[in-house]
Amino acid sequence: MSSGMRSTVTLHVVSSLDGFIARTDNSVSWMDSPGDIYPKGVTDDGAEVIQSIDCYVLGSRTYEHALQLGWPYGDTPTVVITKRELPSTRKSVEFYSGDLKRLVDEVLAPRYKNIWLVGGAALGQSFLKLGLVDEIRLMIAPVTLGNGLHLFGNSGMEQKWLLKNVVAYRNGFVDLAYRRPPTDS
Numbered sequence: 001m002s003s004g005m006r007s008t009v010t011l012h013v014v015s016s017l018d019g020f021i022a023r024t025d026n027s028v029s030w031m032d033s034p035g036d037i038y039p040k041g042v043t044d045d046g047a048e049v050i051q052s053i054d055c056y057v058l059g060s061r062t063y064e065h066a067l068q069l070g071w072p073y074g075d076t077p078t079v080v081i082t083k084r085e086l087p088s089t090r091k092s093v094e095f096y097s098g099d100l101k102r103l104v105d106e107v108l109a110p111r112y113k114n115i116w117l118v119g120g121a122a123l124g125q126s127f128l129k130l131g132l133v134d135e136i137r138l139m140i141a142p143v144t145l146g147n148g149l150h151l152f153g154n155s156g157m158e159q160k161w162l163l164k165n166v167v168a169y170r171n172g173f174v175d176l177a178y179r180r181p182p183t184d185s
């Protein structure tokens, strides 16, 4: 567990119903809202959750894709994991290469409380394998993609997760929040 103040690492991604987080051609139109199709759902835009995020962590491929699509992380501090020398594009972005446990314990936890790991699949799987994920938040989009980039590969690790919250939206997206049982920490 992290030293200093208690921080939480949340793995957050949007997934298709069949478990993909990206199409093979990287296009993202599958994430478009189909409009109001579930009358019992809520319309909350998630602004409060976004406000509470202290830092984002992303893999280099997610970073490169985010730059192409239009930067969605505002001025919130963002750490990009890469072994390459990538051009620095924004003041809020820093790069990190090396041990991920050290990243969480020594670089992030002393500075940030609410840490959001926003993918991609490769980096998410590395964090999961190392037991560095405290919470998983999956936004399930109402679509099956058939192929693409799998969110979860073969981590070789069984892990139970406790359901923390479920929110169903009017547009048919469902937000599932899980936390790691406390005995694991």
Ligand SMILES: NC(=O)c1ccc[n+]([C@@H]2O[C@H](COP(=O)([O-])OP(=O)(O)OC[C@H]3O[C@@H](n4cnc5c(N)ncnc54)[C@H](OP(=O)(O)O)[C@@H]3O)[C@@H](O)[C@H]2O)c1
Pocket (backbone or CB within 6 Å): 012, 013, 014, 015, 020, 021, 022, 026, 058, 059, 060, 061, 062, 063, 065, 066, 081, 082, 083, 084, 098, 100, 118, 119, 120, 121, 122, 123, 124, 126, 149
């Ligand atoms: N649906 C969603 O919510 C969502 C979220 C995020 C991303 N995506 C999509 O997913 C795709 C990118 O995901 P991805 O899985 O291909 O790549 P990724 O996880 O974003 O980035 C992987 C890269 O991170 C670097 N890295 C350094 N240390 C690592 C470590 N210990 N473990 C893993 N990676 C490490 C490596 O880059 P270097 O070679 O630079 O060292 C590696 O190639 C994009 O299409 C993106 O748009 C979707």
